Amino acid sequence: MEAFLYESQAARVKFGVDVRKEVRKELESLGGKRALVVSTLEQKDLAQEMAGYLGELCVGVLAEAVQHVPRETINKGMAVVRELQVDSLVPVGGGSSIGLAKALALETRFPILAIPTTYAGSEMTPIWGITENGQKKTGKNIIVKPKTVIYDPTLTVTLPPRLTVTSGMNAIAHCAEGLYAENANPIISMMAVEGITALSSSLPKILEQPEDLEARSKALYGTWLGGTVLGSVGMALHHKLCHVLGGSYNLQHADTHTVILPYAIWYNSTHAPYAMEASSKAIGSDADDVAGALFDLSKSLGVPVSLEEIGMKREDLDEAAMIATRNPYYNPRPIDESGIRSLLEFAFVGERPIQGKSL
CATH class of the missing domain: 1.20.1090.10 (Dehydroquinate synthase-like - alpha domain)
Known part of the structure; x- marks a missing residue:
């Protein structure tokens, strides 16, 4: 067998039907008290549902995520983060929502609790991507890797x-x-x-x-x-x-x-x-x-x-x-x-x- 290097990146994964309802408990374990739920406009209702489960631990919903994470969207998100004094991020959705949360975490170092609704897999990586001036740049930083991921298959039922x-x-x-x-x-x-x-x-x-x-x-x-x-x-x-x-x-x-x-x-x-x-x-x-x-x-x-x-x-x-x-x-x-x-x-x-x- 050839020599190899294996490194394990710490992550907490909660998997099962209806486990999304335990999001408050999971956020508390991360120390989050002022969470911003992040989603696309199309999934705003789902984001509001997650905000409801979080109760007073959620200070707002940012439903402006779009694909490829354009710099303009990040700037808008950072303005909301500062205004609401956010301390944690809860993206709900696919790569667009999780990508925007990662970009915000890259600038703030806030912990991410991700709730994916597609099969893209971005939630398990330290990889970020930002599009600026027509070019998409990517990089790796462990700061953007979600600390906890909630996989609830019921959230994929309405996926087209x-x-x-x-x-x-x-x-x-x-x-x-x-x-x-x-x-x-x-x-x-x-x-x-x-x-x-x-x-x-x-x-x-x-x-x-x-x-x-x-x-x-x-x-x-x-x-x-x-x-x-x-x-x-x-x-x-x-x-x-x-x-x-x-x-x-x-x-x-x-x-x-x-x-x-x-x-x-x-x-x-x-x-x-x-x-x-x-x-x-x-x-x-x-x-x-x-x-x-x-x-x-x-x-x-x-x-x-x-x-x-x-x-x-x-x-x-x-x-x-x-x-x-x-x-x-x-x-x-x-x-x-x-x-x-x-x-x-x-x-x-x-x-x-x-x-x-x-x-």
């Missing part, structure tokens, strides 16, 4: 079918890239395989039976694992491309992950044999067709499989390839602009990766 699938594919992407991370280790790899298995098997069941809390619990379990993988080891080409496409061209975050995943895996397949073998067992495909199987899964679940479908313009592909290769980063296969441009062309038209043939 498309977002159910795309946020689930986002979580699968965390696991898939974790398997070929530069600092991969056996513990995280086991979590990654388990996460892919849980998500790929539960998403079809959720679409068939939206009220199936067992299937939703399984997907949320996979989300927890995917988020843990994302927060524990480095990511590579897939996540870099998604940050470029989302931040620079304002593409929907989960849709972008869903579209790009098969092509990023295809690009790396010949340079990451262990990852392909492990992923194939998790999703039940041939090792030389993991990319194609992921494409088939997305297509069978009725979500977009091309960049064109989610609003990307062909004339922007050259620029996107240039931005994505401008700064060096780890990837199992060397990154070059022509190769990434070819990947983006396949992704733009939504052509299935070819089994046994490298991109």
